[in-house]
Amino acid sequence: MNTAATVVAVVAAAMSAFSGYSLLTRASWVVQPLEEYGVPRTWWTLLGLAKAAGALGLLIGLFVPLIGIAAGIGLVLYYSGAVITVLRARSYGHVAFPVIYMAPVIAAFALGFAA
Template sequence: MFTAHIVVTVVAAALAAFSAGSVFFHAKWVVEPLTEYRVPRSWWPWLGTAKAAGALGLVIGLFVPAIGVAAGIGLVLYFTGAVITVARARWFSHIPFPLVYVAPVIGSLVLGFAA
């Protein structure tokens, strides 16, 4: 169980870091939808920072569990907000994308509590 927790946490952190990097480097596949969802451009650095902090928190959480739990909860809230933003923009076909990122975070939290 402990090994599964480490693997899932590292995957979750890697996905969150990738997502943060995509915002920081203005990847086309991220910037265009954010514009279409009407997310203000001034928010983008803060959104990327939140994801990067969550990724770092998950990794630190392997050594300090309270930080990992806080980071996991923060990322779950972040990606829940992303699902709501996509739904409000009526891009229902894009809803699975934030779910792909939040699934391993939830798995990490569940496995962390079970370990």
Template sequence: MGVPRRWFPFLAVAKIAGALGLLAGIFYRPLGVLAALGVVLYFAGAVVTHLRVKDVKGTLIPAVLAAVSLAPLLLGIATW
């Protein structure tokens, strides 16, 4: 996809931090909302990266994950 290898550790930490933030958001809502936003942006970036190199077939999984990640974001905002 053209993503430099040196970005991989940062991307892995970002994904793990998003997952941990979503779990922590069960107990502290603002953290969960921010984590959900980060996860949505992470997967939206993955979709853009796939589209940038014209890998249309590869956009399905990150697009679905971005859409599913919207649920905790919207629910967190609605119940804040």
């Protein structure tokens, strides 16, 4: 894996870890939109853990590529689901947020496969 792919993977992991932490600690700027979108409270902990696991998987993937690939795919699916949830809630102004978190994961894939 080249240096650029490694740096982008670490940034993607940090962003997903921060997002997972924010959800697990019930940060108001995360919780309020979830309530507006109609995401059940019972899902919040699992969603936060999924982001955290994806972040950890990306970091492990620096040493075990298959785990990184699986984690990346999982995070892309997670954030794609988030985009769909936001669109279904008609909160079009919030669509950029899951895309911002998904972009470095996709970029790490692109850079990793280009190497």
